[in-house]
Amino acid sequence: MSLRFDFGPGGAVENGYTKVTEADLYDSEKGYGFVDGLGITYRRREEQPLTGDFCIPFGAAFAVDVKDGNYLVSLTAGDAWAPTCTTVKTNGERLVLREIRTVAGQYAFEQFAVNVRGGQLKLSFSGIAPRINALEITPSGEQITLFLAGDSTVTDSSGKGFPFSGWGQMLPCFFRHDVAVANHAAGGRSSKSFIAEGRLAAIEEELKEGDYLFIQFGHNDQKWDEPRHTDPATTYPEHLRRYIDAARSRKAVPVLVTSVHRRYFDDSGKLKNTHDAYLDAVRQLAEEEAVALIDLAEKSRRLFEELGPEGTKSIFLWGGPGEWMNYAGGIQDNTHFQERGSLRIAELVVEGIRERNLQSLVMFLR
CATH class of the missing domain: 3.40.50.1110 (SGNH hydrolase)
Structure with a gap:
């Protein structure tokens, strides 16, 4: 079963997704949330589902509790008004996406595989203009x-x-x-x-x-x-x-x-x-x-x-x-x-x- 997250200010949520706002810091009961989330900001540019809003997770990490194993992670990053540049690392500071760049109005739809040990997937974000609009995490035995x-x-x-x-x-x-x-x-x-x-x-x-x-x-x-x-x-x-x-x-x-x-x-x-x-x-x-x-x-x-x-x-x-x-x-x-x-x-x-x-x-x- 996939876990899907829609990042941005509160409001309408895409069907099948969980909304993540600035208030969603990690706790074990929810099983997801931002770690060290100080300074995270959110913007809504348009009313489009998923891509119309985003968070700016500069120097932040988003953690999700999952079972150990391999996962396919799909990430959407972009901004209707401005160019972006996003780097993503996973558990253990593993580099998975390096300086993913978009121009204003463009969205990058990236996929990568992660091997999880220790019961938690953590994504860390950096770059000169990082964005995250949406995230999907799916168990996979195919890789x-x-x-x-x-x-x-x-x-x-x-x-x-x-x-x-x-x-x-x-x-x-x-x-x-x-x-x-x-x-x-x-x-x-x-x-x-x-x-x-x-x-x-x-x-x-x-x-x-x-x-x-x-x-x-x-x-x-x-x-x-x-x-x-x-x-x-x-x-x-x-x-x-x-x-x-x-x-x-x-x-x-x-x-x-x-x-x-x-x-x-x-x-x-x-x-x-x-x-x-x-x-x-x-x-x-x-x-x-x-x-x-x-x-x-x-x-x-x-x-x-x-x-x-x-x-x-x-x-x-x-x-x-x-x-x-x-x-x-x-x-x-x-x-x-x-x-x-x-x-x-x-x-x-x-x-x-x-x-x-x-x-x-x-x-x-x-």
């Missing part, structure tokens, strides 16, 4: 689900960590509504600890025929603590094989991804390989198991060397004192990305999807 298993370079961040971002949370904006990205990556995990914590088992429960499982580990496999460390010659490929076997047991498609490089350069401006034998281990395993490989290490090496030591600061989580609210004292992080950077890394992953001709994903790229 391909692209599962991600990995570490902090892949994971979804929270708003509290802005602008920190993993490439996995940028990936949804590259796909049409036929593909739902389920990002299970978690910071600090290795191929070993991810399994020990039951995270692979949780993915395995949801995997179905035709789905994909992208696997990127290595950053934390290098750590020397017993719960995480793996040996690149033995236990590292052994653990990675368990992900491959989990996908194939469900008739899903495993894809190995080499670790994205860190930002460390030598005196000649060449990137240092801090992952050493772990990269070769993934490449060799992909060949042995006949698994598609996206060589993100090689792709990121070329990108980072092209940008150089200074240019790569725009990719990684670098900022001076006061530059980022959540890092008021400044930050110099050579492992993790800011949003601009994670979007660029996600583009490299999409490039790999095309190169490997992962056909059922390629055909649904935007």
Whole structure:
């Protein structure tokens, strides 16, 4: 059963829709409403149903309680009098719509897929002139689900960590509504600890025929603590094989991804390989198991060397004192990305999807 919402001032409501006004802040009894709704404004331009009125949700989020699973979300955005520009993120700050623009009197009717975990779908809005006129949320079992298993370079961040971002949370904006990205990556995990914590088992429960499982580990496999460390010659490929076997047991498609490089350069401006034998281990395993490989290490090496030591600061989580609210004292992080950077890394992953001709994903790229 679909949930339909008509945004704008009180008054006539389109048949089958629930009216959402400035008074509709989230509470658990209703099961929907705006979160952090201060500053939301509403306008009525015309008497047309749905498109005649809207809300301006600048910096706001709209939450809806739903069961876990995949959903098709349809969104209407536009303004009869003015041009608009709307960006939408979903749970975990996943980017799904990037700068959807309309001219005065034009309306964008956009669809995207969302994988919900935790019983709530939350849509966050930004952009220079955001609008939302109407929203429809429909459970769907038809999409391909692209599962991600990995570490902090892949994971979804929270708003509290802005602008920190993993490439996995940028990936949804590259796909049409036929593909739902389920990002299970978690910071600090290795191929070993991810399994020990039951995270692979949780993915395995949801995997179905035709789905994909992208696997990127290595950053934390290098750590020397017993719960995480793996040996690149033995236990590292052994653990990675368990992900491959989990996908194939469900008739899903495993894809190995080499670790994205860190930002460390030598005196000649060449990137240092801090992952050493772990990269070769993934490449060799992909060949042995006949698994598609996206060589993100090689792709990121070329990108980072092209940008150089200074240019790569725009990719990684670098900022001076006061530059980022959540890092008021400044930050110099050579492992993790800011949003601009994670979007660029996600583009490299999409490039790999095309190169490997992962056909059922390629055909649904935007």
